[in-house]
Amino acid sequence: MFALIEPVIQTVKKNSVVFLFSGQGIDYGAELMGMYDLFHIYRKYVDECASIIFEYMQIDFVSCLRAQCGKKEQTDIVLQQLTIFVHQYSYAMALINLKIHPEVIIGHSFGEYVCACVSGLFTLRDTIYLVYNRALLLRRAMGGAMLSVNLSQQEAEQYCNEAVSLAVINSPDFSVLSGSESCIDSLKEKLTEKGIYCKLLPVNIAYHSNQLNGIRDEFRKVFLNVEPKNSNTAWISTVTGDYVSTEKVCNSDYWCSQLCDTVLFAESVTRCISGQTEKRKVFVEMNSQNVLGNYIKSVKSNSENNTAETVVLTKRKDIHAYNRFLYKLAELWSCGIEIDWSYIWNSGRAKLI
Numbered sequence: 001m002f003a004l005i006e007p008v009i010q011t012v013k014k015n016s017v018v019f020l021f022s023g024q025g026i027d028y029g030a031e032l033m034g035m036y037d038l039f040h041i042y043r044k045y046v047d048e049c050a051s052i053i054f055e056y057m058q059i060d061f062v063s064c065l066r067a068q069c070g071k072k073e074q075t076d077i078v079l080q081q082l083t084i085f086v087h088q089y090s091y092a093m094a095l096i097n098l099k100i101h102p103e104v105i106i107g108h109s110f111g112e113y114v115c116a117c118v119s120g121l122f123t124l125r126d127t128i129y130l131v132y133n134r135a136l137l138l139r140r141a142m143g144g145a146m147l148s149v150n151l152s153q154q155e156a157e158q159y160c161n162e163a164v165s166l167a168v169i170n171s172p173d174f175s176v177l178s179g180s181e182s183c184i185d186s187l188k189e190k191l192t193e194k195g196i197y198c199k200l201l202p203v204n205i206a207y208h209s210n211q212l213n214g215i216r217d218e219f220r221k222v223f224l225n226v227e228p229k230n231s232n233t234a235w236i237s238t239v240t241g242d243y244v245s246t247e248k249v250c251n252s253d254y255w256c257s258q259l260c261d262t263v264l265f266a267e268s269v270t271r272c273i274s275g276q277t278e279k280r281k282v283f284v285e286m287n288s289q290n291v292l293g294n295y296i297k298s299v300k301s302n303s304e305n306n307t308a309e310t311v312v313l314t315k316r317k318d319i320h321a322y323n324r325f326l327y328k329l330a331e332l333w334s335c336g337i338e339i340d341w342s343y344i345w346n347s348g349r350a351k352l353i
Contacts, residue, residue, distance in 0.1 A: 085128070
């Protein structure tokens, strides 16, 4: 069932959509399988990815993922990273098939690989090649930790040293610190004693930290087999906090920085909503959760521009992943975004009342 939605005035046609691609910390396996089983357009893109993954790993990606769902042990890093990519890529392509086209795209951390593929910078085959080989290198860097902290960038930097890096700036008052397990555990204890909110992220790699400098050179070599194209979608980088140029993101140096340096998510969102425009921006995450939405709200509240509008999904977790996708479509429609419903009606799951 759809949630009740207030009538929309036609002037909201001027709204524009921003696609958001999340990074680490979320296991999308169950959500992917839920969408795969019920939505044929989404399934088409998953199968396309799966055929390429088979060439690299000689595994049935969908069967492996289905077998993994419901198990408590952490998924292998390679399968985990591929799952995050495949799910968000297929989700985005499903929305595009429904004629929901992004005016801007933003990738949080690993999410920039989905940006690169959706924008046309990398082919699907090349992107999966990069994701796969990146994950193989990350296997060797396991043994780290990441801590989300209720601290501004300036406050968080006070705790940084050779062993602890400022990994992410999510909002004006939330950052992520990254480093060795022992250092992060010690830091968590110290911050807790001071009454500062902090939470360990469900990862065992110190992403965006000095610990990854050891694989930087090998990662650079991976790009020798990739031929970038021209990006055809406006894309705001979370490496620079500004719109990207094709020349810059074609360079392997950019992706090495993207692996090791700080994620400037708050700065990227600020850049997106800055400037005078009649269009209201509707931020849409490429999953059925709301991983980044609260951070966007915080950035918006600290911005002089009030045109941004965040799409927030229902907080109900007792409904199927595909139903949560339908809720998202309803919310987009309520924001004045035009949708081609024919793929939904022709899916065989819509019924006349």
